Amino acid sequence: MKKKYLVLPAVLLIAAAALITIRVWPSTLKDMRAQNVCLGMLTKETAGLLYDGKGGELLVDEDKGTGSRAADPVFSTICFVGRATGKSATTYRLQYTLDVRPTNTLNEPPKGATQIAGASGWVGPRQSEVQLPASCPKKMKTDTEHVTLTLKIGPGVIVAENWNDAALTAASRTLVLEAVDNLARQYDCTA
Template sequence: MNKKYLALPAVLVLAAAVVAAVELRPTELRRLREQNLCLGMLTEQTAGLLQDGKGGDVVVDEFIPNSSGSAAEPADPIFSTICSVNRKNADDEDGLRLQYTLDVRSTSTLNDRPKGGTPVGDGLTGWVGPRQSEVQLPGGCEKKMRRPDARYITVSLKVSPVAVTGRDWDYPSLTRDSRTVVLDAVENLTKQYDCAT
């Protein structure tokens, strides 16, 4: 057999081994998504922080609608998932109380800060409020997240009325806990995509 033809299978085997090694190599994205909740954005402790005060186990629902990606390049589920953080009712095994939702969007415009919202600080753009918060990931994350056409990647947190009334409309406490939750999400996303400032 000609030595020239033996080199091609050896090169193909080596290339396949490299691809397999890269795919199996643990990445920060994979590690955090396996370890944390809401596609890796929240630790279990932080996920349970923003709640109505009535107790019950934390139950997270990561609703992922049909992917809009192609077979060649599937869409990152982070942009199509709405993560709902619930609490189980003590008296009803199947009953859940929605505490808040968390989602990530790419956008070219920012929403105005509502009345009662405060700047998030920590060198980040965005605002935190007792009912809703929006914080942008640092510049450069859009490229790492394969959204080069987006000007901003926004993490949105929406607090359920159940949590607001359960906390007796204690807005300073809700704002403080909302800030902790949304900043944990931002920090874990910047770790996943290696785009921290």
């Protein structure tokens, strides 16, 4: 057989091996998404911090939205964190949601929210918004100025905390800072 007929199969074999290596090769993003919940943003321990006190197994639903707003699933997924309502783990009581969105404008903090020291954003007893480091939008392949993580707390958690804004804010701060830190590590865009 002539050597010129061996070149194309050899090139195809090398390309296939490179593609398989890239898909199988471990990465921070793949590892964190496999080990943690909410697309790798939270450990299970931290995910359980905001809690309505009624018992039930921690359940996480990463709802993949419809449409193709972005290639990365982090921009089209809302993470619903809840507690099982009964013995079957098919229905749950919502504890909170986490949502990550690219944006060019930042929301003003509501009355009672506090700025986060060392990060851009604010934490409130019912909702929090924190921006990922400035280098993240480019690493996350978005042309917006900011990437914002939004936490919205369910009413049951607020009632369980007896409307204690300080306790809700402290738990929310821990939760959003871990989520932002883990996302920044996944995309290698830490400050």
